[in-house]
Amino acid sequence: MLGLHRSSLARIASASTEAWAHRCSRRTGSARAVQYGAMAGGRSGEEEEGRNDGVPPSSDAAMAGVATGGVEDAYGEDHATEDQPVTPWAVCIASGHSLLRDPRHNKGMSFTEEERDAHYLRGLLPPAVLPQELQEKRLLQNVRELESPLHRYMFLVDLQERNERLFYKLMVDNVEELLPVVYTPTVGEACQKYGSIFRRPQGLYISLKDKGRILEVLRNWPEKSIQVIVVTDGERILGLGDLGCQGMGIPVGKLALYTALGGVRPSGALPITIDVGTNNEELLNDEFYIGLRQRRATGQEYTELLDEFMAAVKQNYGSKTLVQFEDFANHNAFTLLEKYKGTHLVFNDDIQGTAAVVLAGLIAGLKFVGGTLADHKFLFFGAGEAGTGIAELVALEISMQSHLSPEEARKNIWLVDSKGLIVSSRKESIQPFKKLYAHEHEPVKDLLSAIKDIKPTALIGSAGVGQSFTKEVIEAMSLINKRPIILALSNPTSKSECTAEQAYSWSEGRAIFGSGSPFDPVKYNDKLFVPAQANNAYIFPGFGLGVVISGAIRVKDDMVLAAAEALAEQVTSEHFDKGLIYPPFSSIRKISANIAARVAAKAYDLGLASHLPRPRDLVKYAESCMYSPIYRSYK
Ligand SMILES: O=C([O-])CC(=O)C(=O)O
Ligand SMILES: [Mg+2]
Known part of the structure; x- marks a missing residue:
């Protein structure tokens, strides 16, 4: 009991x-x-x-x-x-x-004879009793028989809605194969077509119509003990833009990963979409659109709804429920994080999660290149949540490693946005979060010229502009560097700055390449190259678990840094020999436990952890708290 x-x-x-x-x-x-x-x-x-x-x-x-x-x-x-x-x-x-x-x-056909008697199941199931492993084998065959990724996605969602443990057992045991189905790139297509493929509702919908009674809506959710909320307003779903209410696929998918990759209990996970309208004309004219048919609320109306939401979460669940902001547009993402980070337990995956995974990849990548972070220049194509988030975390790590001031540390970090290189003469006209990187330099209009001028070691793309790393761009990077680091982070695959094959062939096999969405290994000149997937899925599940098990009451940058360092430390010489800058996703549960332990340790060190006393072995403790999808026997 x-x-x-x-x-x-x-x-x-x-x-x-x-x-x-x-x-x-x-x-x-x-x-x-x-x-x-x-x-x-x-x-x-x-x-x-x-x-x-x-x-x-x-x-x-x-x-x-x-x-x-x-x-x-x-x-x-x-x-x-x-x-x-x-x-x-x-x-x-x-x-x-x-x-x-x-x-x-x-448990479907896995109910035992005794359970079938004790729980009034006799006759409701075929006579055979199957072990969970055999059910899993059958379902894997079923998934593989489906041709289209979207059908695979729908199949897995149905399984999740029918037999949760079997869904997670399948995910945990086949993570590399199934990640691209429940997550990027397929989840992007699922969101675009969410209305047409809609079956059972998943997650909680809060709309402008619920103003003044968000607490009531939260109370309709069947679970009372919530550990992690992932919330979106659907304005910037991956690199696909405004998908309004149909962004729900993202919080649902992220939380499936929280459980499968990080071991957060499914009962403690709550996906939420806040529907404030959409400016996506196609969706507004789509007869199957599932959300409010109006243009986005902004300004005070938006702010008040978000304020009410954050207050209701605290009132209903207490102050130790982690709220992860996901796929908000830049203008809201930074503001919301800044506004609530001092009073609520909040984390922005696109800013902080992406930053941690990329920093880990850069630290690992420098093993191939030599030197420390402070010795290199970094050029970002895209100065939104991901770009500036990564830039800030890299600067923080440089200033810690090299005892430089943050201002000094930022000097080797350059950003390019849609108007060109961010330089001091543009300071008056750019958004506040970009200003820290407006260094002294002549105006430069395009990426290629910026590369030639700045001569960066690493080029990091997050602008959501597919094919923006052209042959000339990769060749320019390869002219400057023996081993250019090329990270094409935009999602889904259609928005990737270049493909793995392009990066390897245009750099003549010298690129250290990572991408937000997965690419298959590439054969170039008879050598096999395994591209890294630089996706925040390496970070947020373990990060969230660390926050939950320590009972942390706030998220601090040092905790994000701890997650990045923990990930980088798990890249072994065996991985480096294969050219990898991240450990493989197949060992993600172990990776997440280690990240969780480091994040929790930092929370304790900072006096932010409320679960006392501090467990002596945090890795073992994290592992013991992780969700296990094995069927339980029922009495
Ligand atoms: O969801 C992903 O694959 C990564 C991510 O957060 C984004 O692209 O917004
Ligand atoms: Mg995201």
Whole structure:
């Protein structure tokens, strides 16, 4: 039995016969209050250690430094509780048909004979009993038979909605193969066509119509203990621009990765889309569009809605729920992060997550090139969230490594935006977040001339302009550098600044190449080149886990830096020998545990962690807290 809700569950269980529970499971509406009494609200004196914040309590085991997850683990989701039987609570005890229709508890044909008897399943399933591994094998075959990536995406979403554990088992065991399906590039296409492929709603929709009652809307979400929210307003979905309400695919996909890659519990994950309208004419004229049919609200109307949202999140879930901003347009992304970082637990994946993954790649890339960050020049094509976010983190790392002032550290970092190189004469007319990089220099109109003038070691693209790294651009980089570092970060694949093949062939096999969306290995002159995927998916799942397990109350830049360093340290000489600047995604759970431990350690060092005492072995502790998709046995 799971420690935390033992007394509440026991109270209800003793008051109920199995037959009552079975009947009750069919009366969804009226029984809901009973469930919440048991799961979240109904805490008695015996449960005083169980804070409803998703953070393990100060148990004896934790004091002794023994790794232990499984706290408030009502569904049996954590690695640490793999061996413990769970009660399949849905509405009272889920059983029979409703148990098969409940994705969190459904095991399909894996229900044992005993479970089929105990949970009124006899006759509702074919007679064979299949182990989870065999179900997984069948589903992998099913996915592979589907030709189009979008159909694969829809298949996997259906699986997630039907059998959550099997979905995550499949994801965890086949991460490299399935990542491009549930994530970039396919998720981009899914968002563009979201209205046409819409089946069951996923995530929570908050629109302008909900002004004044966002708290009520949050309360409609079935889970009460939320650890991570990913929220978008859909204005800048990947490099695809404004997809309005159909941006929902992004928070849903990011949170699937939070669980599969970082081990955050699915029950603790909440995807949210804030619909303030869209300026995308095509969508406004699309009969299947799922959002408000109006142009975007801006100014005070927008600000007030976001303010209400942030206050409601804090009121409903407390101050230890991480809010990850995702795919907001530049003008809002910087403002929102700046506004809430001092009062709320917030993280911007496009600014901070991308920065951490790229910094890690640059640190690793310099192993091939030689020297330290301070010895090199960096040129960014794109001066939005990703570009300036990375620039700032690189500058921070340089100033820490070389004891330079931030102003000095920024001197070797140059940005190009749509109007050319950012230089001091443009200072008056550029957005505030770009001003720090307006160095003294003649005006330069285009990227190629900027490369020739600045002579950078690394070229980093994040402008969302596909094919902007032309043959001339790569050749210019290759003329200046023996091993040019080329990062084409824009997503999805159609927006990538160049392909892996172009980077390798135009640089005659000398480029150290990474991209936001994945590319297959490339054969050039009989040599196989494996491109890196420089995507924030390396960072945010482990980062979020570190925040959750330490009970951090704020995110600081030093924690982001710690995540970048932790990732860079996991690139081994074996990887370097293969030309890799990141470890492979196949070991992402281990990578995430290490990142989580480093982020948590930094939170403790900064006095921002509320889960006390500090576990002695943070890596082991992180691992024990990670979601495990193995089926539990039901009693
Ligand atoms: O979602 C991704 O693949 C990376 C990302 O955050 C973005 O491109 O906005
Ligand atoms: Mg993003």
